[in-house]
Amino acid sequence: MDTVADLATFPVAAYIRAIAPYVGGKPISEVAREFGLDPARIVKLASNENPLGMPPAARAAVEGALAEGGRYPDANAFDLKAALAERYGVAEDWLTLGNGSNDILMLAAQAFLKPGASAVYSAYSFIVYAIATQVLGAHKIVVPATAGLGHDLDAMRRAVRDDTQLVFIANPNNPTGTYLPARTIEAFLESLPSQVMVVLDEAYNEYLEESLRIDSVAWVRRFPNLVVSRTFSKAYGLAGLRVGYAIAQPAVTNVMNRIRQPFNVNGLAQVAALAALGDRAFLERTHALNAAGYRQLVAACEALGLPYIPSYGNFVLVKVGDTDDAGERVNLGLLRQGVIVRPVGNYGLPQWLRISIGLPEENAALIAALPRALRS
Numbered sequence: 576m577d578t579v580a581d582l583a584t585f586p587v588a589a590y591i592r593a594i595a596p597y598v599g600g601k602p603i604s605e606v607a608r609e610f611g612l613d614p615a616r617i618v619k620l621a622s623n624e625n626p627l628g629m630p631p632a633a634r635a636a637v638e639g640a641l642a643e644g645g646r647y648p649d650a651n652a653f654d655l656k657a658a659l660a661e662r663y664g665v666a667e668d669w670l671t672l673g674n675g676s677n678d679i680l681m682l683a684a685q686a687f688l689k690p691g692a693s694a695v696y697s698a699y700s701f702i703v704y705a706i707a708t709q710v711l712g713a714h715k716i717v718v719p720a721t722a723g724l725g726h727d728l729d730a731m732r733r734a735v736r737d738d739t740q741l742v743f744i745a746n747p748n749n750p751t752g753t754y755l756p757a758r759t760i761e762a763f764l765e766s767l768p769s770q771v772m773v774v775l776d777e778a779y780n781e782y783l784e785e786s787l788r789i790d791s792v793a794w795v796r797r798f799p800n801l802v803v804s805r806t807f808s809k810a811y812g813l814a815g816l817r818v819g820y821a822i823a824q825p826a827v828t829n830v831m832n833r834i835r836q837p838f839n840v841n842g843l844a845q846v847a848a849l850a851a852l853g854d855r856a857f858l859e860r861t862h863a864l865n866a867a868g869y870r871q872l873v874a875a876c877e878a879l880g881l882p883y884i885p886s887y888g889n890f891v892l893v894k895v896g897d898t899d900d901a902g903e904r905v906n907l908g909l910l911r912q913g914v915i916v917r918p919v920g921n922y923g924l925p926q927w928l929r930i931s932i933g934l935p936e937e938n939a940a941l942i943a944a945l946p947r948a949l950r951s
């Protein structure tokens with residue numbers, strides 16, 4: 576017989592025990608099994624992935640690099656860093672690579688947040704901010720959002736205490752899709768005590784219209800307490816390969832680089848990211864497809880009388896009912912029809928669903944399934 580582990584036996588800190596596990600989008604295979612559906616007919620609009628998949632150049636690069644799988648990757652990712660450095664006009668020592676930008680968020684917390692200190696972030700912002708804060712045994716200061724479910728930076732500024740060491744800002748934010756204009760963030764950065772680190776999470780930056788893209792690297796030059804976080808998981812189509820990066824001043828980068836796992840970004844991910852970075856046409860296609868899909872989805876919401884939050888990302892947050900079981904109920908109604916979206920009850924939004932923007936036919940499948948799911 577096995578001797579069964581009982582967590583109570585081990586000295587696991589109360590703040591670790593209290594962590595709610597991250598809940599991702601349901602995999603297609605799991606929904607197929609649970610609901611007895613043909614996996615080929617299931618539509619997944621649940622994880623803000625790029626519906627075009629990997630850029631072809633990235634796929635070719637991965638295939639070309641497979642034979643090197645027996646060797647450790649370049650721990651300093653020389654080629655990828657050189658390309659990013661050129662893209663942003665910074666030196667290599669302004670860059671930290673992560674196993675996805677999730678890794679960057681964790682590294683920033685590990686580096687700049689002490690147990691017992693506090694981190695500030697908005698209600699309805701990316702759930703990893705809560706996890707990263709809790710892992711460090713720091714206090715979570717969750718600031719109420721605006722009426723439109725966006726970050727209230729004035730309130731966030733007021734929420735900063737003497738013991739606050741880290742602030743997370745997502746722009747655009749997930750799961751709400753809200754956007755903060757440059758002047759608002761700039762005023763926030765100017766008002767903040769210089770020892771408080773800010774992580775500006777720009778995972779959806781590439782989905783913004785050109786005129787809304789902020790030169791956040793200029794802010795990194797001006798504000799030594801700023802870490803800009805970006806990812807290859809969303810518009811660049813490499814969610815499965817796990818590459819993200821931070822841009823920060825060398826002193827900041829230096830700390831994050833010392834604590835990261837030496838080989839946190841594997842070799843296939845490195846070559847794929849390098850190829851994706853060079854594939855401007857793919858990014859443009861992605862952008863156009865997303866803009867059209869957004870119009871398709873919000874037109875359907877309007878036709879069905881469903882409130883939604885105007886989104887600047889590759890997903891839309893839609894209110895599917897007025898009772899707190901609405902999100903789960905409509906989600907189940909969609910799953911039965913082979914459409915996977917994301918309930919956001921764990922974000923405190925039980926009446927809403929987050930729907931990723933897919934290919935036109937995937938969006939159409941969701942739109943076709945919605946009325947019945949709403950009635951269920």
Ligand SMILES: *Cc1c(COP(=O)(O)O)cnc(C)c1O
Nearest residue numbers: 675676677701749778806808819
């Ligand atoms: C998806 C997402 C990320 C990171 O994803 P990675 O795959 O780990 O790069 C970071 N921040 C936000 C707001 C996201 O939605």
